Amino acid sequence: MTDSLITAPLKRLTTRAxxxxxxxxxxxMEHYGRDWTRRWTPAPLAVALPSSVEEVQxxxxxxxxxGVAVVPSGGRTGLSGGAVAANGELVxxxxxxxxxxxxxAVDRTLTVQAGIPLEAVHNAAREHGLAYPVDFGARGSCSxxxxxxxxxxxxxxxxxxxxxxxxAGLAVVTGKGDLLELNRGLIKNSSGYDLxxxxxxxxxxxxxxxxxxxxxxxxxxxxxxxxxxxxSFEMLMKVFAAFRERLGLEAFEFFTDRALHHVLAxxxxxxxxxxxxxxxxxxxxxxxxxxxxxxxxxxxxxxxxGLVSDGVISQSDAQAAQLWRLREGITESLAxxxxxxNDVSVRISAMPAFLAQTQALLGxxxxxFDVVWFGHIGDGNLHINVLKPEGMxxxxxxxxxxxxxxxxxxxxxxxxxxxxxxxxxxxxxxxYLLGTRSExxxxxxxxxxxxxxxxxxxxxxxxxxx
Amino acid sequence: MTDSLITAPLKRLTTRAxxxxxxxxxxxMEHYGRDWTRRWTPAPLAVALPSSVEEVQxxxxxxxxxGVAVVPSGGRTGLSGGAVAANGELVxxxxxxxxxxxxxAVDRTLTVQAGIPLEAVHNAAREHGLAYPVDFGARGSCSxxxxxxxxxxxxxxxxxxxxxxxxAGLAVVTGKGDLLELNRGLIKNSSGYDLxxxxxxxxxxxxxxxxxxxxxxxxxxxxxxxxxxxxSFEMLMKVFAAFRERLGLEAFEFFTDRALHHVLAxxxxxxxxxxxxxxxxxxxxxxxxxxxxxxxxxxxxxxxxGLVSDGVISQSDAQAAQLWRLREGITESLAxxxxxxNDVSVRISAMPAFLAQTQALLGxxxxxFDVVWFGHIGDGNLHINVLKPEGMxxxxxxxxxxxxxxxxxxxxxxxxxxxxxxxxxxxxxxxYLLGTRSExxxxxxxxxxxxxxxxxxxxxxxxxxx
Numbered sequence: 001m002t003d004s005l006i007t008a009p010l011k012r013l014t015t016r017a018x019x020x021x022x023x024x025x026x027x028x029m030e031h032y033g034r035d036w037t038r039r040w041t042p043a044p045l046a047v048a049l050p051s052s053v054e055e056v057q058x059x060x061x062x063x064x065x066x067g068v069a070v071v072p073s074g075g076r077t078g079l080s081g082g083a084v085a086a087n088g089e090l091v092x093x094x095x096x097x098x099x100x101x102x103x104x105a106v107d108r109t110l111t112v113q114a115g116i117p118l119e120a121v122h123n124a125a126r127e128h129g130l131a132y133p134v135d136f137g138a139r140g141s142c143s144x145x146x147x148x149x150x151x152x153x154x155x156x157x158x159x160x161x162x163x164x165x166x167x168a169g170l171a172v173v174t175g176k177g178d179l180l181e182l183n184r185g186l187i188k189n190s191s192g193y194d195l196x197x198x199x200x201x202x203x204x205x206x207x208x209x210x211x212x213x214x215x216x217x218x219x220x221x222x223x224x225x226x227x228x229x230x231x232s233f234e235m236l237m238k239v240f241a242a243f244r245e246r247l248g249l250e251a252f253e254f255f256t257d258r259a260l261h262h263v264l265a266x267x268x269x270x271x272x273x274x275x276x277x278x279x280x281x282x283x284x285x286x287x288x289x290x291x292x293x294x295x296x297x298x299x300x301x302x303x304x305x306g307l308v309s310d311g312v313i314s315q316s317d318a319q320a321a322q323l324w325r326l327r328e329g330i331t332e333s334l335a336x337x338x339x340x341x342n343d344v345s346v347r348i349s350a351m352p353a354f355l356a357q358t359q360a361l362l363g364x365x366x367x368x369f370d371v372v373w374f375g376h377i378g379d380g381n382l383h384i385n386v387l388k389p390e391g392m393x394x395x396x397x398x399x400x401x402x403x404x405x406x407x408x409x410x411x412x413x414x415x416x417x418x419x420x421x422x423x424x425x426x427x428x429x430x431x432y433l434l435g436t437r438s439e440x441x442x443x444x445x446x447x448x449x450x451x452x453x454x455x456x457x458x459x460x461x462x463x464x465x466x
Numbered sequence: 467m468t469d470s471l472i473t474a475p476l477k478r479l480t481t482r483a484x485x486x487x488x489x490x491x492x493x494x495m496e497h498y499g500r501d502w503t504r505r506w507t508p509a510p511l512a513v514a515l516p517s518s519v520e521e522v523q524x525x526x527x528x529x530x531x532x533g534v535a536v537v538p539s540g541g542r543t544g545l546s547g548g549a550v551a552a553n554g555e556l557v558x559x560x561x562x563x564x565x566x567x568x569x570x571a572v573d574r575t576l577t578v579q580a581g582i583p584l585e586a587v588h589n590a591a592r593e594h595g596l597a598y599p600v601d602f603g604a605r606g607s608c609s610x611x612x613x614x615x616x617x618x619x620x621x622x623x624x625x626x627x628x629x630x631x632x633x634a635g636l637a638v639v640t641g642k643g644d645l646l647e648l649n650r651g652l653i654k655n656s657s658g659y660d661l662x663x664x665x666x667x668x669x670x671x672x673x674x675x676x677x678x679x680x681x682x683x684x685x686x687x688x689x690x691x692x693x694x695x696x697x698s699f700e701m702l703m704k705v706f707a708a709f710r711e712r713l714g715l716e717a718f719e720f721f722t723d724r725a726l727h728h729v730l731a732x733x734x735x736x737x738x739x740x741x742x743x744x745x746x747x748x749x750x751x752x753x754x755x756x757x758x759x760x761x762x763x764x765x766x767x768x769x770x771x772g773l774v775s776d777g778v779i780s781q782s783d784a785q786a787a788q789l790w791r792l793r794e795g796i797t798e799s800l801a802x803x804x805x806x807x808n809d810v811s812v813r814i815s816a817m818p819a820f821l822a823q824t825q826a827l828l829g830x831x832x833x834x835f836d837v838v839w840f841g842h843i844g845d846g847n848l849h850i851n852v853l854k855p856e857g858m859x860x861x862x863x864x865x866x867x868x869x870x871x872x873x874x875x876x877x878x879x880x881x882x883x884x885x886x887x888x889x890x891x892x893x894x895x896x897x898y899l900l901g902t903r904s905e906x907x908x909x910x911x912x913x914x915x916x917x918x919x920x921x922x923x924x925x926x927x928x929x930x931x932x
Contacts, residue, residue, distance in 0.1 A: 190890045191884045192667075192908070197630075201658075202659055416651070451910055451916075
């Protein structure tokens with residue numbers, strides 16, 4: 001970094017934490033100043049890359065003294081603008097704190113620094129003959145700290161739950177710079193408020209997760225993957241019920257023909273000769289004759305009832321991966337259109353009515369747009385991606401989409417749903433928070449934020465305004 | 467209630483909530499003013515038995531205006547003094563709010579009022595072909611609201627987790643009297659702080675749980691129950707490992723010969739002719755030949771290695787119940803001695819060292835006392851009950867036990883354990899909270915309490931002082 005760019009507060013930070021890696025390189029500022037939303041222009045003060053908990057604490061104490069805002073930063077794969085630094089904040093990247101600290105075979109836990117990528121956690125668990133079962137497409141880039149900050153869900157929630165279920169302990173540096181060691185790996189601990197749970201999903205507004213103790217589990221059972229083609233949208237919940245009743249589902253994912261279109265254009269292999277309007281990828285435990293028979297029975301039941309019109313089942317790991325690519329490749333295949341994203345959830349029982357209303361709403365409001373839907377039907381979670389038409393102005397596009405988000409938020413309110421199932425609120429969904437949470441709840445959240453970050457230096461402007 | 471006992475604040479409560487059932491009957495005051503600890507003399511102002519959420523809100527608004535403390539009250543089976551009213555508080559009993567409000571087959575949820583007993587929840591789930599799997603001995607008396615307030619664990623945590631895992635939504639009246647409807651049954655909801663999680667385990671100091679939406683699950687698989695006799699204490703963790711490795715454990719509970727002695731004296735049937743120093747009751751899934759063979763293999767491995775000296779396996783549900791009684795009957799069989807209770811936890815991997823140190827500590831400090839141990843080994847949770855010698859003064863007895871608790875708390879601190887695994891802190895463990903939670907954590911808890919209960923009217927003096 002060049003000396004001329006070091007402002008007075010940064011100089012004092014350097015004095016306080018002499019070993020701290022700090023950058024004001026324009027490339028770094030852009031790289032670390034944004035997430036996958038690409039809607040805000042990065043404009044941080046600088047990027048700090050601490051290598052220890054002590055350095056993180058030093059930064060937070062400095063930030064409180066100087067009144068400098070700090071944006072905690074993991075893999076920046078977020079889709080809600082939670083890790084964007086567009087207002088002169090210091091980006092605090094956990095990237096260099098990416099080590100496995102401990103594995104305990106008896107407790108079946110893995111303790112890691114927060115900056116470790118999810119995929120490295122998967123690999124470390126596997127090396128010990130166990131599994132960390134939370135999984136999603138961004139596994140190679142996202143960090144476990146970011147997963148915790150949004151209580152990340154993904155493609156196996158139906159079987160393993162969200163990130164929350166797998167956190168046995170957290171070390172967190174609060175907005176004040178205090179280090180809290182929360183729950184320390186205990187299974188049973190009824191000794192006051194479970195602040196660990198409060199930190200999970202708080203989007204870096206209460207504290208910075210610096211270390212986590214993760215529960216591991218047995219490796220997944222042998223599974224098969226099935227791709228189903230559905231003749232119409234009304235069949236979806238019935239197909240889900242037929243499969244859930246007969247099988248131990250590991251995943252049950254839905255996508256539309258428009259989604260398939262983009263994945264195929266991105267190089268995936270066509271699964272059926274004919275075109276169908278809706279598809280499901282489902283994965284389920286197999287390994288004995290009874291289970292294999294149950295899978296076939298589920299499929300045959302759906303075929304007989306006219307709920308599905310075609311299907312394929314994986315005969316090898318390679319085929320399973322090919323079928324999964326049709327679902328997992330969607331986000332990447334859409335990225336170049338900078339889609340406007342909604343990530344909403346309702347209770348499973350509310351899905352049929354909500355889906356029908358949403359379909360009508362989208363058809364009415366987006367006639368000219370390419371709208372790609374997919375989602376985790378078994379968790380009541382739907383992703384709606386609207387692609388920007390070629391040549392349309394960015395501002396006009398987002399403005400139009402936000403109008404529709406308002407209508408969607410109203411539908412969610414009627415169904416008791418959430419405007420953010422797994423992406424978080426960040427900057428993107430902040431205007432809609434009150435559709436999901438009451439005024440009284442937001443007031444409590446504000447109060448809690450003031451307790452942990454009285455000077456308001458931690459990720460200000462995200463989630464809700466002070 | 468007699469008019470002469472109605473104080474001015476109570477008169478104003480009656481005016482505000484004309485339909486509210488209120489009692490100052492001395493029998494009611496004693497009954498509702500205490501929990502199972504029996505260490506404090508009940509001395510409430512009165513007992514309120516609201517029948518609706520609105521009445522609970524009215525009481526809380528009144529309490530804020532009048533500066534009257536309120537003690538939320540469920541089944542009062544608590545063991546930490548969390549529901550004791552010994553200082554002129556109003557007891558707010560949820561006893562009349564005990565109905566099932568909704569069952570949803572698609573979501574697999576049961577929505578109940580907080581005062582419903584756990585056993586009624588079990589029955590309601592069973593009627594719908596499903597199960598609510600949290601379970602413990604007090605099931606007939608304890609309420610689901612109290613279970614939530616302490617994040618109750620019990621005998622099936624090893625398989626199903628604590629109460630926390632089963633709460634899909636909560637309706638809570640805060641210390642200010644606001645009604646918060648938290649999470650509303652959603653599986654995925656990343657829209658700000660999960661206040662539901664904060665309420666779970668908060669011992670009635672942040673809000674009063676008035677309704678809960680509980681997740682249900684498949685009925686448990688067919689199981690067998692095995693009782694094992696252990697020649698010595700060092701074998702315990704090895705037996706646990708041998709069984710955990712081979713079987714799907716539903717429970718793995720440990721108790722000592724002194725515990726068995728009391729249960730047998732209380733009418734249970736003697737399982738072995740010989741006396742053994744330690745016992746384990748374990749329950750595991752069976753139902754196919756492979757699993758039955760695995761159970762026998764686990765037992766035979768332990769026998770060959772000298773880890774167990776005898777064992778019996780249930781051949782019928784009646785026999786299974788008989789074996790379970792040996793463990794589940796302990797608390798009741800000890801009750802007449804008013805035991806001093808410790809309920810501590812460490813990580814499973816810390817158990818061997820902690821158990822050895824605790825055994826030495828208890829042998830040294832309690833040579834003249836009858837000390838009964840049991841616990842949930844698979845969760846790292848140990849219960850230590852010290853029986854009061856006949857004729858010893860209450861104060862002297864508790865004073866001596868508290869000296870030992872201090873030593874135990876120090877051992878727990880060294881092992882990163884908790885002074886309360888599942889009973890809560892309440893009044894009993896309040897002096898030891900700082901051994902388990904740091905000053906900074908307690909300071910955060912204090913701040914959060916002030917946000918939700920700014921006038922400090924909700925269960926004051928419990929958990930920690932303001």
